[in-house]
Amino acid sequence: MNNYVRFFDTTLRDGEQSPGATMTSTEKIEVARQLARLGVDVIEAGFPIASPDDLAAVQAISSDVGQAESVSTWAEDSVRTPVICGLARASTQDIDAAWEAIQSADYPRIHTFLATSDIHMRHKLRMEREDVVERVSTMVAYAKQYCSDVEFSPEDAGRSDPEFLYIVLEQAIKSGATTLNIPDTVGYTTPEEFSTLISGIIANTPGIDNVIVSVHCHDDLGLATANTLAGIRAGARQAEVTINGIGERAGNTSLEEVVMALHTRRPIFSLEHGVDTTQITRASRIVSKYTGIVVQPNKAIVGANAFAHEAGIHQDGMLKHEETYEIMRPETVGLSQSTLVLGKHSGRHALRVRLQELGFDLSDEELQDLFIRFKRVADKKKVVADADLVALISDEIYQPPEVFRLKDAQVVCGTLGMPTATVRIIGPDGKESEQAAIGTGPVDACYSAIDKIVHLPNELQEYNVNAVTEGIDALGEVTVRIQVDSEQMAAPQRISPQREQLQYRTFGGHGASTDVFVASARAYVNALNKALAALGIQIDKPVITPNSTKGKD
Ligand code: KIV
Ligand code: ZN
Numbered sequence: 001m002n003n004y005v006r007f008f009d010t011t012l013r014d015g016e017q018s019p020g021a022t023m024t025s026t027e028k029i030e031v032a033r034q035l036a037r038l039g040v041d042v043i044e045a046g047f048p049i050a051s052p053d054d055l056a057a058v059q060a061i062s063s064d065v066g067q068a069e070s071v072s073t074w075a076e077d078s079v080r081t082p083v084i085c086g087l088a089r090a091s092t093q094d095i096d097a098a099w100e101a102i103q104s105a106d107y108p109r110i111h112t113f114l115a116t117s118d119i120h121m122r123h124k125l126r127m128e129r130e131d132v133v134e135r136v137s138t139m140v141a142y143a144k145q146y147c148s149d150v151e152f153s154p155e156d157a158g159r160s161d162p163e164f165l166y167i168v169l170e171q172a173i174k175s176g177a178t179t180l181n182i183p184d185t186v187g188y189t190t191p192e193e194f195s196t197l198i199s200g201i202i203a204n205t206p207g208i209d210n211v212i213v214s215v216h217c218h219d220d221l222g223l224a225t226a227n228t229l230a231g232i233r234a235g236a237r238q239a240e241v242t243i244n245g246i247g248e249r250a251g252n253t254s255l256e257e258v259v260m261a262l263h264t265r266r267p268i269f270s271l272e273h274g275v276d277t278t279q280i281t282r283a284s285r286i287v288s289k290y291t292g293i294v295v296q297p298n299k300a301i302v303g304a305n306a307f308a309h310e311a312g313i314h315q316d317g318m319l320k321h322e323e324t325y326e327i328m329r330p331e332t333v334g335l336s337q338s339t340l341v342l343g344k345h346s347g348r349h350a351l352r353v354r355l356q357e358l359g360f361d362l363s364d365e366e367l368q369d370l371f372i373r374f375k376r377v378a379d380k381k382k383v384v385a386d387a388d389l390v391a392l393i394s395d396e397i398y399q400p401p402e403v404f405r406l407k408d409a410q411v412v413c414g415t416l417g418m419p420t421a422t423v424r425i426i427g428p429d430g431k432e433s434e435q436a437a438i439g440t441g442p443v444d445a446c447y448s449a450i451d452k453i454v455h456l457p458n459e460l461q462e463y464n465v466n467a468v469t470e471g472i473d474a475l476g477e478v479t480v481r482i483q484v485d486s487e488q489m490a491a492p493q494r495i496s497p498q499r500e501q502l503q504y505r506t507f508g509g510h511g512a513s514t515d516v517f518v519a520s521a522r523a524y525v526n527a528l529n530k531a532l533a534a535l536g537i538q539i540d541k542p543v544i545t546p547n548s549t550k551g552k553d
Helices: 025-038 052-064 068-074 092-102 118-125 129-146 162-174 191-204 224-233 255-264 277-291 312-320 348-357 364-380 386-396 442-454 516-535
Strands: 006-009 042-046 083-089 108-115 150-155 179-184 212-217 238-241 405-412 420-426 432-438 458-467 476-484 494-496 501-503 506-513
Touching: 006 212, 006 255, 025 042, 025 052, 025 277, 042 052, 042 092, 052 083, 052 092, 083 092, 092 108, 092 129, 108 118, 108 129, 108 179, 118 129, 129 150, 129 162, 150 162, 162 179, 162 191, 179 191, 179 224, 179 238, 191 212, 191 224, 212 224, 224 238, 224 255, 238 255, 255 277, 277 386, 348 364, 348 386, 364 386, 386 506, 386 516, 405 442, 405 516, 420 442, 432 442, 442 516, 458 516, 476 516, 506 516
Parallel strands: 006 042, 006 238, 042 083, 083 108, 108 150, 150 179, 179 212, 212 238
Antiparallel strands: 405 420, 420 432, 458 476, 476 506, 494 501
16 A cells, blocks of 8 residues: 555536536636646546536646646646546446547546445436446446546445445456545545445455545535545545535535645654645635635635634734644645735735735736725725635636626615615626615615616525624625526536436625625625626626515515
8 A cells, every 4th residue: 555645636526516616617727727736636627428518628628737738838847737537427428528528638537436325226326236236347348448547436335335335346446447436425424434434445345456545525514524534544545625625515525624634644644645735725715716605714724714813812822832823834835924914004015915925916907906995995994804805805806707897786774664775787888777676675675676787587595694804894795696597598507416417507606895785786796797607698688577586685
């Protein structure tokens, strides 16, 4: 058993399956480039059969990040060319599509999967055990004709009968699989159980010594990182992870947590990996900005508060010796600590320096736009914290190609009358439109007024408001998720590999302001812009006149 752990990043596949995380092809290439800089060994670039867009995005990544010649044009010398992987169910059409998408990569990999738990075989696949074994053999062999690097996953392995798994995995090895990935698809197992499962597979599967055992965990019980580390300690040498832990439902194992555990507790693990930890913060921010999924402030390693020390006793200890309360240095994950305090007297230069320290390189024009917002916030708050800056950045700079821009939003509400909102929006043609609407509450009224201008039928699925920092003057951050009505819009739908059914497309939006009503309006316009950009919808005439209220008061 060697001591090198491969990192297989599935941010662009399992991560992108997070509701609302849809990215455009260009954004996916940017993410893939950062994953290469980060030094991951394998990039699972997508699920090519899911839609023509997914196939095209995987093709584009294969020809860019997947080719040494191209990598040398945009990356530093130290950046290795990663393996590019495409996901396929155990069917010839899926495998054909995966191969079509990855064949231009220098190191292509086909990843095929079939469920092995009784519950999935009986209710989802309606297949008997023998048929599953047979299908795995033929489909792994089919993939092998195209590509020497084939990964097989017995889906829902965490709830599968281990004895049956040994048989399936043996057949996969015989048919040519080079990596066997063990997914805890529904995040059900505990670390002890998962460790026993991996040790059992290693001890009882004939031929296992010649392949790499991989682990793929989901975080439904908050155990994904613990399970992944348990699997690695039991002998797995590939970890499947996503940046910021994004993914189906509660998400996947987060790359930064596993990497930093191996790094910080090296004496316990004694394992090597190829990840450049100083690229972690940048990767986290890029993924957050393109998916619209805001990282929770207390998230390990990459949360805005991960290295903040608030309590007096902690600050005192830190000043005396950093190791009193700090097990990792912020610089190790690419975060530089600053003594700069930004407030209303700070100028553009100080703002630029702080942003660079936080890993954001803005153009002069972007800096100017951000500076205007920064000043408005600084006028209301004494100190603008890093978390405020990150919220403003996601709100102001990292927006999809803007179709509609919110100019003004005003609301009248309270116990004396109907909540009434008025919005002014600049459209794609540069023309300003104004609309007013009533609603069950101020946000509902505002979204109805926006709908009267944007005309994109959708359902508001989620609305969250958070204070970025503490105090009455805190910046409010609103995230929304909308589902586009695909029947009326004929919006492309994609297949969810876990559910094997067509999925509606959902889009996330984000807005920040010291006024939560304005933040709400910005978040909704942001989500609509993302949907319009991703679906390639031309807004020259109303698509449909919405008549329903959004149901947010
Ligand atoms: O969670 C899962 O089972 C998966 C497979 C496709 C590997 O994502
Ligand atoms: Zn998964």
